[in-house]
Amino acid sequence: MFWPLVLPFQITIGLLSAIVLLSPMIASVMNWKRRKTFLIFTLLSLLAFIPSCALIATITDHFRFGLFEYENYAEVKDPGVHLYLPPGATKISLNKYASGYEAKYKITESDFHAYLDGLWEEYGQLSVIKRKDRSGEGLPVQEEDFERFHSLDWQPLANASLFHSPVQGNGGGARYYYDSKAGMVYQQTAYW
Template identity: 25%
Template structure:
């Protein structure tokens, strides 16, 4: 988007500069100036636009969120805290376990070939205590890495789910605590 905005603005000023300039030398200066100023202009536009589209946002429900084609959250999500950046988004929200599972199954159904071997880590609850403890440590590390600088804390009672949306590995992970109804989602864009 910043590139497109910069192109439109630069073409506008280039046309005005060429129409108003007298002589070949002035036209060459206008064209060269436009080329030299393109990258700094694009950077300035990108910085300005990013102030509005990236960062931390809060919504009472997913109905209040703007639709942009990238952010995927359950339609029944409430009390949403959303962090956006150019590579993905992180969200914390409230949702009942049954509504979350219904949404996860709908998302998996969009790309069934990529979501065929999903076990949602059910095997961990049936594993021996030593394996459960090791997996708990790994899950806590993964959670901390996926939600840096948010202050959100991993709890051993969380269930972890994965939805693959791209054959290249893009998708999202969801951690959910049934008791509190709190869910955490980490999505990567592809």
């Protein structure tokens, strides 16, 4: 849940620690008292921590979240995405955000079903909802089911059926809208 804050926190701690640790050198160059300079820099770092962390989060989020394009699975370097993205996916569009992502990609029917069956074989016993208990599994979906994708200008798939991944205890999992005729998947993924 708090994973998006880890990187900005680490960068902020590193930068502010470096400034505080360099304060005695700065004091020597400026001909200030070292102890007093160290204390002032320490207090200023404590006061600047939250604003600095927020600024660094804003900057890093620009590079971590948003819409990204990839030719294939190997180009995607995000381990959170790899958990629910089939290795056979190509022409991948990802809309990443802190608690998950939406994806659009091409994949063959055999690759898609082999991947999904493999997920259920490996993680199905850990799923809080069993595969047989999923309502609508493999059934056609309606156009209104694609409303989440309208902001991305992804047109509804004409012949899509709904599939699900195993569901983690914290609610993480994926919903797949697969159009076997087009060989296209729209995917909604949530993780904490």
